[in-house]
Amino acid sequence: MTTATDPRAPAATGCPVDHRALSAQTAPNGCPVSHRAAAFDPFEDGYQQDPPDYVRWAREQEPTFYAPKLGYWVVTRYESIKAIFRDHHTFSPSIALEKITPTGDEANAVLASYGFALNRTLVNEDEPAHMPRRRALMDPFTPEELKHHEPMVRALAREYVDRFIDDGRADLVDQMLWEVPLTVALHFLGVPEEDMDTLRQYSIAHTVNTWGRPKPEEQVAVAHAVGNFWQFAGKVLDKMRQNPEAPGWMQYGIRKQREQPEVVTDSYLHSMMMAGIVAAHETTANATANAMKLLLQHPNVWREICDDPSLIPNAVEECLRHNGSVAAWRRLATKDVQIDGIDIPAGSKLLIVTSSANHDDRHFADADLFDIRRDNASDHLTFGYGAHQCMGKNLARMEMQIFLEEFTRRLPHLRLAEQQFSYLPNTSFRGPEHLWVEWDPQHNPERTRPGLRNVDVPMPVRIGEPSRHAITRPVVVERITPVADGIVQLRLVAPDGHALPRWTPGSHIDIECGSPERSRQYSLCGDPADASAFEIAVLREPDGRGGSAWIHADVRVGDRLKIRGPRNHFRLDEARRKVILIAGGIGITPVSAMARRAQALGMDYELHYSGRRRSAMPFLDALRALHGDRLHVYIGEEGGRNDLAALLATPEAGTQVYACGPVRMLEALEACCAHWPEDALRVEHFESTLGALDPSKEHAFEVELKDSGIVLTVPADQTLLTALRAANIDVQSDCEEGLCGSCEVRVLAGEVDHRDVVLTRAERDANQKMMTCCSRACGQRIVLEL
Numbered sequence: 001m002t003t004a005t006d007p008r009a010p011a012a013t014g015c016p017v018d019h020r021a022l023s024a025q026t027a028p029n030g031c032p033v034s035h036r037a038a039a040f041d042p043f044e045d046g047y048q049q050d051p052p053d054y055v056r057w058a059r060e061q062e063p064t065f066y067a068p069k070l071g072y073w074v075v076t077r078y079e080s081i082k083a084i085f086r087d088h089h090t091f092s093p094s095i096a097l098e099k100i101t102p103t104g105d106e107a108n109a110v111l112a113s114y115g116f117a118l119n120r121t122l123v124n125e126d127e128p129a130h131m132p133r134r135r136a137l138m139d140p141f142t143p144e145e146l147k148h149h150e151p152m153v154r155a156l157a158r159e160y161v162d163r164f165i166d167d168g169r170a171d172l173v174d175q176m177l178w179e180v181p182l183t184v185a186l187h188f189l190g191v192p193e194e195d196m197d198t199l200r201q202y203s204i205a206h207t208v209n210t211w212g213r214p215k216p217e218e219q220v221a222v223a224h225a226v227g228n229f230w231q232f233a234g235k236v237l238d239k240m241r242q243n244p245e246a247p248g249w250m251q252y253g254i255r256k257q258r259e260q261p262e263v264v265t266d267s268y269l270h271s272m273m274m275a276g277i278v279a280a281h282e283t284t285a286n287a288t289a290n291a292m293k294l295l296l297q298h299p300n301v302w303r304e305i306c307d308d309p310s311l312i313p314n315a316v317e318e319c320l321r322h323n324g325s326v327a328a329w330r331r332l333a334t335k336d337v338q339i340d341g342i343d344i345p346a347g348s349k350l351l352i353v354t355s356s357a358n359h360d361d362r363h364f365a366d367a368d369l370f371d372i373r374r375d376n377a378s379d380h381l382t383f384g385y386g387a388h389q390c391m392g393k394n395l396a397r398m399e400m401q402i403f404l405e406e407f408t409r410r411l412p413h414l415r416l417a418e419q420q421f422s423y424l425p426n427t428s429f430r431g432p433e434h435l436w437v438e439w440d441p442q443h444n445p446e447r448t449r450p451g452l453r454n455v456d457v458p459m460p461v462r463i464g465e466p467s468r469h470a471i472t473r474p475v476v477v478e479r480i481t482p483v484a485d486g487i488v489q490l491r492l493v494a495p496d497g498h499a500l501p502r503w504t505p506g507s508h509i510d511i512e513c514g515s516p517e518r519s520r521q522y523s524l525c526g527d528p529a530d531a532s533a534f535e536i537a538v539l540r541e542p543d544g545r546g547g548s549a550w551i552h553a554d555v556r557v558g559d560r561l562k563i564r565g566p567r568n569h570f571r572l573d574e575a576r577r578k579v580i581l582i583a584g585g586i587g588i589t590p591v592s593a594m595a596r597r598a599q600a601l602g603m604d605y606e607l608h609y610s611g612r613r614r615s616a617m618p619f620l621d622a623l624r625a626l627h628g629d630r631l632h633v634y635i636g637e638e639g640g641r642n643d644l645a646a647l648l649a650t651p652e653a654g655t656q657v658y659a660c661g662p663v664r665m666l667e668a669l670e671a672c673c674a675h676w677p678e679d680a681l682r683v684e685h686f687e688s689t690l691g692a693l694d695p696s697k698e699h700a701f702e703v704e705l706k707d708s709g710i711v712l713t714v715p716a717d718q719t720l721l722t723a724l725r726a727a728n729i730d731v732q733s734d735c736e737e738g739l740c741g742s743c744e745v746r747v748l749a750g751e752v753d754h755r756d757v758v759l760t761r762a763e764r765d766a767n768q769k770m771m772t773c774c775s776r777a778c779g780q781r782i783v784l785e786l
Contacts, residue, residue, distance in 0.1 A: 028345055040055075067351070091331040095124070100212075157402050172435045177289050180399075206229060313397075330351055386708055422434070509564065522537075595607045735773070743771050
């Protein structure tokens with residue numbers, strides 16, 4: 001802020017905004033308002049059409065600003081918005097359902113005549129009331145419970161597509177995407193199916209009343225619709241009370257009211273009845289319409305998911321990030337606070353533009369790019385975060401995946417019709433009011449393949465599991481070369497001949513070996529500078545888990561494989577004075593790439609390579625040609641042996657040791673490096689030493705999720721990852737053996753029993769992160785930043 005009388009004076013210390021070329025208006029903190037902030041109006045068409053682009057200037061130059069036209073502070077960057085969600089005590093959700101545009105006396109009188117008394121819900125309630133209610137009503141939203149709704153969603157999607165599949169033109173919003181989510185919502189809530197059109201008008205009226213700017217002459221009509229909606233919700237709730245054992249979330253709430261009448265009250269149930277009908281369907285309808293619009297605007301991406309439906313789960317996450325149905329939420333500052341260096345007085349109202357956060361280049365690389373293989377797409381804030389994160393997020397994910405599967409299977413030749421897109425003017429929820437698509441019915445695939453209408457074994461819906469496990473990339477096997485006894489080298493290229501993602505030495509890829517359930521990791525061993533291909537070497541292991549045997553027996557040149565990655569948890573530190581590279585057998589694959597990079601950089605390095613037989617050691621000649629005297633070879637049957645104790649007898653300052661090979665070799669290295677500086681040794685494991693979880697040797701423990709305000713019990717027979725998923729908490733995962741590092745979470749308190757092979761000794765000692773798939777609490781409780 002500045003106290004200068006001239007509002008165009010340079011900014012004072014503490015205010016990051018350049019105060020030159022400011023408007024004459026001032027914010028509540030006395031700070032001058034920039035011209036662009038003064039002009040900000042979320043009801044303008046620019047915001048309605050593309051909220052992230054509309055506030056791009058703010059995200060880049062003035063991330064938090066005061067908007068006089070709205071009377072709100074507007075926050076636009078990812079980290080700031082996530083921090084606001086995380087601290088729900090300082091940033092109260094109490095105004096989330098408050099009318100953003102105050103209504104006149106006549107409209108207020110109309111609402112009063114209906115007895116309208118919408119109160120607190122899961123969206124806008126403060127502590128200490130919020131979390132007890134959330135916990136009481138959470139179970140029907142868990143992934144296990146949501147699976148029961150999948151057959152109904154699939155049947156509805158099939159039925160509605162049947163209605164227009166031979167027409168060649170349809171408005172997906174009017175003809176499917178509004179009614180199906182509404183039907184699912186009513187079924188989930190336990191509401192008898194009523195007149196769809198009436199409920200649609202009620203829902204629109206509620207949105208306009210809460211987040212819109214109805215004109216004075218419209219306010220009375222909107223008030224009547226909202227009042228009728230309120231009374232309708234009350235009547236349905238009364239019917240439910242007559243049969244509380246029936247299925248449905250509201251009946252579940254009525255049963256919970258018997259057990260906890262002070263937590264689940266009458267007024268709360270009535271408010272949730274009304275809010276639930278809107279929340280459970282409108283956002284999903286809009287999100288799917290946004291997703292279809294976005295996908296059809298990118299025909300190449302649409303073709304990819306038509307050709308490979310396994311991409312659909314991550315495509316859904318990227319659609320939610322890039323063009324979600326929730327543009328913004330609102331919060332109330334309960335005390336003086338700073339956001340992005342701006343002083344925000346207590347009592348200030350905040351518009352937190354989550355759609356802008358989802359386009360923040362500081363968190364999402366090349367954020368405006370629509371990339372369905374983005375590995376952090378599920379970090380989006382469309383569902384919120386923390387204690388008030390959307391409980392229905394996984395129901396929405398399920399519906400969107402099923403809709404996309406139905407469209408891509410039965411109408412892969414869809415295209416957008418020429419049209420102008422319109423949106424219901426409001427600050428927070430957006431989706432096209434109409435979405436016209438066209439296709440040639442003569443080319444409907446099921447006309448020649450009738451079985452496409454019904455799929456005996458549909459694609460599995462990933463409920464609650466974020467993106468990384470679902471991201472696959474097609475590659476073609478260009479060449480298979482035997483490089484040693486029982487070892488073949490595969491050269492993999494993109495099907496379209498384009499460049500593959502860049503990778504760094506130590507990276508690996510995951511290959512689906514015949515099925516998504518059999519995924520195996522293989523280190524990249526080619527030249528990191530060659531973007532045209534990935535190269536791996538695979539040792540056939542007769543006693544392995546089947547991945548290497550499948551590659552050796554079934555993979556042929558020209559075959560198309562599905563891979564994930566590359567990812568790197570074994571990264572070469574290029575700033576080191578010297579590196580010692582040690583490989584045993586097939587462990588040469590990541591180490592050879594490191595040696596190549598060290599040689600290219602002119603680093604001081606040594607390469608030590610051990611094997612039982614010369615014929616079983618790949619790349620020997622190429623390594624000798626490239627590295628000369630820096631290569632040291634030890635062949636067992638020829639009497640060679642790497643004396644690790646002698647090699648590592650004297651610690652060398654600034655030297656890093658990297659090793660990959662058999663477990664016995666790595667264990668011996670750890671012993672030999674015990675007197676070296678902490679974390680001087682970095683190792684890469686090819687297999688996990690984890691056995692099956694033995695409940696007789698484990699103990700139960702509690703885990704507090706600081707950001708969500710939840711405490712869970714992890715039984716002795718369950719992993720932490722399983723417990724988190726069962727509680728509807730998103731944690732990414734892949735190998736689930738402690739090998740890949742995907743499921744890492746931040747630890748705030750409590751000692752961890754580390755069982756992974758990813759973290760270094762120093763990282764374990766620091767006790768600031770853990771792998772949820774395998775590690776546990778040493779004591780009775782740990783606290784996580786989740």
